Amino acid sequence: MSARPWAGLLTIGFFVLVGYGPVSAQPEPPRTGTAPLEAPKADDADRLLIDFVTGPGTFSEKAFTKGEYKYARTAFTKYFEAKHGPAMRSALGADADSLFAWLDKNREVKETLLTAIDPAFDDPGKVIRVFRELWQADPEAVRKSDELATAVSVVWDDPRAPYDYRGHQVRTRSVLPDGVMKVGTLDNFKYVLDRQSRLKGPQTQLPWEFLVHVVNNRTPVAERDWAVGKYLSRRSGIGTVYKDIVYDTEMLRTQSRVCKLNDKPYTLESILKHGGVCAMQADFAARVGKSLLVPAEYVGGEANSGVLHAWVMWVEVKAVQKEAVTFTLESFGRYQGDHYYVGTLRDPRSGKQTTDRELERRLTAVGNAPLSSRHADLLMRAFPLVRDAKQLTTKQQLAYLNKVLAVYPMSGEAWLELAALHRDGKLTDAQEATRLVNQAATVFAKFPDFSWQLVDELLTPQKDKQYRTQMFLKLATAYENLGRPDLACEARLKLVDYQTDAKDHKKAFDGLALTVRKFPDEGRYVPRMVTRMQEVSKDIKGGDALMTKFWLEILPKVPPRRGDEVSAYCVKLHEQAVAYLKEANRSKEAAQVEQSLAKVKGGR
Numbered sequence: 001m002s003a004r005p006w007a008g009l010l011t012i013g014f015f016v017l018v019g020y021g022p023v024s025a026q027p028e029p030p031r032t033g034t035a036p037l038e039a040p041k042a043d044d045a046d047r048l049l050i051d052f053v054t055g056p057g058t059f060s061e062k063a064f065t066k067g068e069y070k071y072a073r074t075a076f077t078k079y080f081e082a083k084h085g086p087a088m089r090s091a092l093g094a095d096a097d098s099l100f101a102w103l104d105k106n107r108e109v110k111e112t113l114l115t116a117i118d119p120a121f122d123d124p125g126k127v128i129r130v131f132r133e134l135w136q137a138d139p140e141a142v143r144k145s146d147e148l149a150t151a152v153s154v155v156w157d158d159p160r161a162p163y164d165y166r167g168h169q170v171r172t173r174s175v176l177p178d179g180v181m182k183v184g185t186l187d188n189f190k191y192v193l194d195r196q197s198r199l200k201g202p203q204t205q206l207p208w209e210f211l212v213h214v215v216n217n218r219t220p221v222a223e224r225d226w227a228v229g230k231y232l233s234r235r236s237g238i239g240t241v242y243k244d245i246v247y248d249t250e251m252l253r254t255q256s257r258v259c260k261l262n263d264k265p266y267t268l269e270s271i272l273k274h275g276g277v278c279a280m281q282a283d284f285a286a287r288v289g290k291s292l293l294v295p296a297e298y299v300g301g302e303a304n305s306g307v308l309h310a311w312v313m314w315v316e317v318k319a320v321q322k323e324a325v326t327f328t329l330e331s332f333g334r335y336q337g338d339h340y341y342v343g344t345l346r347d348p349r350s351g352k353q354t355t356d357r358e359l360e361r362r363l364t365a366v367g368n369a370p371l372s373s374r375h376a377d378l379l380m381r382a383f384p385l386v387r388d389a390k391q392l393t394t395k396q397q398l399a400y401l402n403k404v405l406a407v408y409p410m411s412g413e414a415w416l417e418l419a420a421l422h423r424d425g426k427l428t429d430a431q432e433a434t435r436l437v438n439q440a441a442t443v444f445a446k447f448p449d450f451s452w453q454l455v456d457e458l459l460t461p462q463k464d465k466q467y468r469t470q471m472f473l474k475l476a477t478a479y480e481n482l483g484r485p486d487l488a489c490e491a492r493l494k495l496v497d498y499q500t501d502a503k504d505h506k507k508a509f510d511g512l513a514l515t516v517r518k519f520p521d522e523g524r525y526v527p528r529m530v531t532r533m534q535e536v537s538k539d540i541k542g543g544d545a546l547m548t549k550f551w552l553e554i555l556p557k558v559p560p561r562r563g564d565e566v567s568a569y570c571v572k573l574h575e576q577a578v579a580y581l582k583e584a585n586r587s588k589e590a591a592q593v594e595q596s597l598a599k600v601k602g603g604r
Contacts, residue, residue, distance in 0.1 A: 045082035046385055052079065053379070053386050058396060064403040069375040070111075076378045077111045084117075084124040091125030092132060099132055102139060109146040115378060116150045116208060121349045126157035134189050141193050148192055151211035154349055156185045161351035162216040163290075163298065165283050169266035172251070172259040172276060176266050179220045188215040191224060192293060199228065201235070203293040205320040209366045213295035213315065216348035217287065223268045224291035230272075235292050239312045239332035242285040246275035278310045282333060285312035299331070299343035299356050302524060307562060309333075309340065313356055315363065325367035329360045341486045342449065361447040365410045376408035383417065394426045409443050412450065419457035430462045437471065441478075448479060452487055456494065469498045476515065485519035489529060496532060505539040512536070513550055520557040523569025527576060530554075534580055544584045551577040552589060560600045570600050 052075040053063050062068055063075070089096035103110035117127050131153040135142050142149045155161055169176045192214070196204055203214075217224075231241055251259040260274040268291075271284045282298045289296030289312070296314035303309055311333030318326040334340045343356040366373045383404075387397055398421070404414040418436065421427045436458050444451040455475065462468055472495035479488035492515045499508035512533045516526055533550065537543030555577060558570045574597040581590035 045079055046389060048082055049076070049079040049382050050386055050389055052076070053382050053400075054390060059400065059403060064379065064407060066372065066375075066407050069371040072375050072378050073111045073115050074107075076382070077114045079382075080114045080117070084119070087125045088128040091129050095132055095136075099128075099135060102135065106143050106146075109143055109149070112146045112208070113150050113153065115374070116154055118349075118381065122154050123157050127153045130156045130185050133185050137186055137190070138193075141189075145189075145193060147206070147208045148189065148211055148215070151208040152185055152189050152215045154208070155212050155216045156188070158351055159184075161346070161348055162218055163286070163346065163348070164218065165266075165287065165298075168276075168279055168283050171256050172261035172266065172280070174259070174261040174264050174266040174270070177220055177223075180218050183218045183220055187221060188217060191221055195228070195293075199232070199293050201293070202317045202320040203295075206295070206317065206325065207366060207370050209370075210295050210315060210325070210363065212348040213297055214290050214293055217290045219268070219287045219291060223287075226269055227288045227291035231288055232292060235294065237316070237330070238289045238292055238294050239285050239296065239314045239330055241288050242281045242312050242332045245271060245281040245284050247281075248275045248277055251277050278333060282310035282312045285332065286314075289314045297345045297356075297359070299334075299345045301334075301340040301343035303340060303562070309335075311340070311343065313343070313345075313359075324369065327363070327367055329356075329363065331356075341484055355449070357447065357449040361412065361444070361450050364446070365408075365412065368410065369408060372408040373410070376404050376411035376414065379404045379407065380411060380413040380417070383413075394421065397421065398427065415440060415443075415450075415454055419454045422460045423457035425460065428461045430464065433458050433461045434467070434471075448482060448484060448487055452479075452490065465498055465502060469495060469502070472498065473511070476511070480515060480518055485515070485522045485525050488515055488519070489522075489525035492529065493532060496536065500536060500539070503539075505536050505543075509533055509536045509540060509543070509546065516554060517557075520554055521559050523567070523572075526558075527569075527573060530573070530576065544586070548581060548584065548586050548589050551581065551593065555593065555596060561603070566601060566603055571597065574600060 052072075053060055055061065055063075063072060085100075089100070092099055103113075113127075113131060117124050131142075131149060134149050134152060166176060166180070192199075192204070206214075219227075231238065234241065248260050256277075259276070261270065261276060261280070264270050264274055268284060268287060271280050276284075282300075286296045286298040294314050294317070296312060298310060299313050300308065300310045311331055313329060313331050313334075316328045316330045318328070320326075334343070344353050345356060345359065346352070347354045383400060386392065386400070390396075392400065397417075401414045401418055401421075404411050418427075422433055422436075427433070437455055440451050440454045440458065444454075452475075455471075459468060459471065462471075472491050476488050476491035476495055479485075479491055492511060496508040496512060499505070499511070512529050516529050516533075520526065530550075534547055537547040540546060555574060558573055559567055560570045561567055574593055577593045578590050578597065581587075581593060
């Protein structure tokens, strides 16, 4: 597993296509009495990083040259060891000299490990202690499988980060096997190594950024071996084992008071035998996937009706080659009729909640060009230190970020910093802001959630309200066409703010109505939009008649049931309509909606 068969590939496309030239800034007057690159006092470790990034021409060209990842990695490793080495050595105690001497002889392992440790997520002392456990057990295996060893180390430095499925056992009142909480660092490392011949495939060559979604696993080894014996032949598309778990309708009906798993072992085999609801289906599929070395996660989300649900996501690895990791991030149990646009899961590094959309963006960034992605990440980790120590002007900060984007255009951190510079009024060129919005939309075409994060801040310098209105109209339309009412709603509501500021209330009302008509079943977003429609209608001549007509048009289009149950969203929307119509003295129409509401509640 020590091979590095990855390097650059980039996929782009969206509703606007622009060039990839560097972002520019307006000339900035020099700071009075301050040389732009005069550094305040920095400690010796910081100086290593500063000297790596800066040079005679402000910045070191080699540090920012695409293809120089190994040079950057070596320099960053020296900085990291100087900065955090004392704490790591203290954590190792008597083993410090021997372990660091071994790392010095195995530079590839050392540089992979130390550059993976990010103090924003990881405790360097705890990470190195986890690594020591692996090294003491089998140093040769660590040398050969450094990506795996790194993945285990950055996950298990915090015991709260690995996937914890005990909540499902508590909910089903089943019995947790004794060994679950004893499964740890070495178990996950040895499990992969001991079964490589049987589980051979591209999964064993994945970068550590993917492998963290394999080794964050507390499933006992005996259960994993059962999963291998049962499901290895279904490794491709492994998430579909979700459907193998028979749905426990009684558990749903009794709100978990009665479950087929009551008093039964909460093991993979037992879940398959007795069944469960969506949470057990997702948990089963995710842990079976991990057992087969497939990166997989349990994901939860909210349906368009407001009902909570769980599904499985997994990395379907096609190939791990020199140029890229070719994969797709797949889902099962994410039923299309319920429109689960964004799901949440626990990040194996931090133990904090993240989204499946963000997970896909990060894995794609690594998979498209692993070395360029890591190179850009190291440069961005250096950015705050260099910016502050060198007192970089806005123009110099912009130059730095441009250089990072030249290394890798998908550097999310660089884009977020660019957006912040615009938001804070440090970058004020409206034309460049416009170009950046188009560029971000292009680079992150497949990740509209991330481009949406950037747009409003990037557009801060753009004071032309007509342009901003046109841009948010374009975004709202693009998100509608992508089938993403969540983002379309946010863009539409932002657009309405600009339209109402311009006293264009009828356009604002009609735009909201257009979006609601496209997604009448969206219980998470329609109530917000119709509430805004009611507000806007007050500033339109005959607005109450327009709103009344709209209510009578849209309510019959809202699905009255979800499966066998009355839709709570449909009921809520009818009640909202009744309240509005009564307040508007539309008693006839209110009575009509009340009759419709009675039918909905009666299941008709």
